Amino acid sequence: MALVNPYVTYPKDRRNIHKLRDRFEVGRFANEQLNVYEKKLITDWSRCKTIGVDPGMRDGIVIPEDEFRIAVAHSSFIIEKAEPILQKVSNLLVGVPGILILTDNQGTILHIVGDSSVRMRAADESSLIEGSRWLESLAGTNGIGTAIAQKEAVHVFSNEHFCEGWHQWSCAATPILDPFTEEVLGVVDFTTFDKDYREDAVGLTYSLSGHIKAELRLQLELERMQLIHSYSDHSSRYPADGIVVLDRMGRVVRSSPGIDPDECDLFQRCRCEKEQPKMVQQVYLPGTEREIGSLLVIHRKKPVTISVPIESALIRCVATFGEFVTASENLKLIMERISKVIPSDINVLLIGETGTGKEIVANYIHAHSKRHAGPFVAVNCGAISKELFESKFFGYERGAFTGADPRGRKGVFECADGGTLFLDEVGEMPLEIQAALLRVLETGRFNRVGSEKEIATNCRIVAATNRSLSHEITRGTFRADLYYRLGVATFDIPPLRERPEDIPVLIQRTMVSLCRKHDLPPSNISEEAMELLTGYSWPGNGREVRNVIESAMICGGSSISVQDLPMNIKYSQKLPQEAISVSGAHLTAAQGRSPDSTGYRINANISQREVHLIITTLEKYKDIALACEALGVSRATFYRKCKAHGITPSDYI
Numbered sequence: 293m294a295l296v297n298p299y300v301t302y303p304k305d306r307r308n309i310h311k312l313r314d315r316f317e318v319g320r321f322a323n324e325q326l327n328v329y330e331k332k333l334i335t336d337w338s339r340c341k342t343i344g345v346d347p348g349m350r351d352g353i354v355i356p357e358d359e360f361r362i363a364v365a366h367s368s369f370i371i372e373k374a375e376p377i378l379q380k381v382s383n384l385l386v387g388v389p390g391i392l393i394l395t396d397n398q399g400t401i402l403h404i405v406g407d408s409s410v411r412m413r414a415a416d417e418s419s420l421i422e423g424s425r426w427l428e429s430l431a432g433t434n435g436i437g438t439a440i441a442q443k444e445a446v447h448v449f450s451n452e453h454f455c456e457g458w459h460q461w462s463c464a465a466t467p468i469l470d471p472f473t474e475e476v477l478g479v480v481d482f483t484t485f486d487k488d489y490r491e492d493a494v495g496l497t498y499s500l501s502g503h504i505k506a507e508l509r510l511q512l513e514l515e516r517m518q519l520i521h522s523y524s525d526h527s528s529r530y531p532a533d534g535i536v537v538l539d540r541m542g543r544v545v546r547s548s549p550g551i552d553p554d555e556c557d558l559f560q561r562c563r564c565e566k567e568q569p570k571m572v573q574q575v576y577l578p579g580t581e582r583e584i585g586s587l588l589v590i591h592r593k594k595p596v597t598i599s600v601p602i603e604s605a606l607i608r609c610v611a612t613f614g615e616f617v618t619a620s621e622n623l624k625l626i627m628e629r630i631s632k633v634i635p636s637d638i639n640v641l642l643i644g645e646t647g648t649g650k651e652i653v654a655n656y657i658h659a660h661s662k663r664h665a666g667p668f669v670a671v672n673c674g675a676i677s678k679e680l681f682e683s684k685f686f687g688y689e690r691g692a693f694t695g696a697d698p699r700g701r702k703g704v705f706e707c708a709d710g711g712t713l714f715l716d717e718v719g720e721m722p723l724e725i726q727a728a729l730l731r732v733l734e735t736g737r738f739n740r741v742g743s744e745k746e747i748a749t750n751c752r753i754v755a756a757t758n759r760s761l762s763h764e765i766t767r768g769t770f771r772a773d774l775y776y777r778l779g780v781a782t783f784d785i786p787p788l789r790e791r792p793e794d795i796p797v798l799i800q801r802t803m804v805s806l807c808r809k810h811d812l813p814p815s816n817i818s819e820e821a822m823e824l825l826t827g828y829s830w831p832g833n834g835r836e837v838r839n840v841i842e843s844a845m846i847c848g849g850s851s852i853s854v855q856d857l858p859m860n861i862k863y864s865q866k867l868p869q870e871a872i873s874v875s876g877a878h879l880t881a882a883q884g885r886s887p888d889s890t891g892y893r894i895n896a897n898i899s900q901r902e903v904h905l906i907i908t909t910l911e912k913y914k915d916i917a918l919a920c921e922a923l924g925v926s927r928a929t930f931y932r933k934c935k936a937h938g939i940t941p942s943d944y945i
């Protein structure tokens with residue numbers, strides 16, 4: 293805001309203004325050479341005349357009391373900040389015959405401080421009191437109204453005022469602007485009798501307005517942060533709906549992607565054509581009763597719900613651990629505990645169903661450990677034949693066996709030297725190999741196949757399994773001593789069905805990453821499709837999410853609807869919580885954990901559904917690898933499930 297307004301920059305001369313006003317009244321200024329200041333006065337007076345302001349006005353317009361109360365409530369946060377500032381300055385202006393005035397953006401006087409005799413005469417002679425309104429359209433050219441109209445600092449002196457009733461006053465005024473939007477929020481005015489006119493008065497209002505604006509900035513920043521926090525919080529609580537948060541002035545601070553605030557009735561007016569919010573909440577400053585804005589939950593119009601890529605609040609409330617994301621409070625705690633053991637270099641065992649993200653957790657451990665500059669070597673123990681185990685793990689010397697690389701080869705222990713060795717599906721390891729692995733873990737040394745020479749190894753082991761190793765120990769298929777060596781720190785990664793809040797999160801993440809991978813435009817997902825996806829039990833966890841979304845995106849283009857989902861999801865029904873936990877127990881049992889020890893029954897319906905799913909997928913793809921991919925399970929899991937259900941895959945290919 294620059295001090296360039298002619299009301300400020302031109303010297304005040306009552307006689308000249310008087311002459312100009314006479315010529316204005318008889319319309320004799322048309323052909324005259326007027327300077328910028330005179331032109332400005334003529335323009336402003338003409339505007340007042342055109343809109344019908346009475347130049348003979350002697351009393352300001354006072355609004356009804358209840359209207360004034362509303363105006364005060366509406367500007368309470370400005371009053372709160374401005375009042376102490378004006379009071380402090382007024383205390384310093386001892387003996388100065390003037391009053392400091394605060395108004396709202398409608399020119400309503402909210403607060404007056406200063407010389408009591410000036411204040412009294414202003415009230416008596418001009419109704420210049422709290423509750424009077426000074427917009428230019430009501431009171432003609434005047435300090436308050438003209439500062440609002442021109443959004444600039446002004447100094448309206450004596451007979452520069454359009455109405456005769458204010459000619460005895462001199463009013464310096466500066467608008468208070470919103471620190472973020474630069475909209476006028478109110479005005480600071482300094483009024484004296486015209487005989488006490490002080491050129492520096494406008495400087496006073498200018499600096500007061502700047503001071504108030506700075507205070508408001510701090511306050512609004514704080515409120516904005518709180519409003520955004522409420523938005524994030526509600527977005528994760530109502531993932532299927534749209535959220536709009538408004539600040540205390542009713543301005544939109546944030547709205548969910550796909551929700552157009554213009555399409556919504558943000559103030560819930562009756563008989564409104566626009567979308568009515570299904571929930572409205574006031575937002576308060578924490579620990580206070582101070583209302584800082586409101587939050588609206590809006591039912592999303594079908595079919596579009598979630599847009600990708602988005603800066604969604606849901607995503608924002610999600611914790612990320614490298615590639616691993618979760619909105620589940622329980623899983624966040626587990627991940628935090630994992631983070632704590634990373635610096636210690638101890639071996640870590642991760643237990644969780646297929647596709648729960650164990651490998652990305654292992655990667656996270658490596659990337660954040662002191663070994664991060666070393667190699668990360670992942671080995672799927674379930675995919676290596678018994679015969680090749682030794683050579684794969686320990687390497688072999690030249691000519692060790694027929695068909696081997698004639699130059700010899702390093703095993704994974706050597707490859708992972710100085711880094712992390714990730715042993716996936718460690719529960720699938722044959723007993724003989726377990727003994728060899730245990731030896732290496734105990735001694736830190738091994739021999740290549742066909743060599744007498746011992747090699748030292750220096751790697752951290754992160755192992756993963758979807759089996760209950762304690763159950764395997766009781767069955768005698770897993771060595772207890774190896775279990776204790778591997779599982780110095782053991783963590784359970786819960787399946788997706790036990791943390792349904794992660795389903796939309798993984799869907800969104802997957803859509804964003806697939807958009808990037810396939811160079812696709814941002815995609816949407818219909819509400820019905822989203823409902824089916826969130827109600828599904830995801831036996832293949834994150835991997836299955838990826839497969840389903842990838843094929844749906846390829847089929848459905850930029851908008852995924854129910855018809856793009858696979859049959860098993862399309863015809864799945866949301867399972868009641870009880871059934872979901874039974875289903876969990878069933879899958880756990882199938883993976884080797886004891887159903888008896890957990891006391892769960894196997895639900896025959898769910899078992900049947902799994903059988904149906906495996907068979908129809910096999911019949912559709914006629915290929916085990918493709919069927920595994922479509923189901924989102926590893927080959928080992930697939931075979932385990934076939935075995936558990938007595939299915940012979942070759943019967944259906």
Ligand SMILES: Nc1ncnc2c1ncn2[C@@H]1O[C@H](COP(=O)(O)OP(=O)(O)OP(=O)(O)O)[C@@H](O)[C@H]1O
Nearest residue numbers: 615616617645646647648649650651652834835926
């Ligand atoms: N919480 C998660 N955050 C991000 N991606 C996830 C998450 N959970 C699973 N995924 C995704 O699911 C897929 C499978 O992840 P990963 O291979 O790490 O699972 P796993 O538990 O090791 O499976 P397996 O039993 O076959 O070893 C990956 O594409 C991964 O990106």
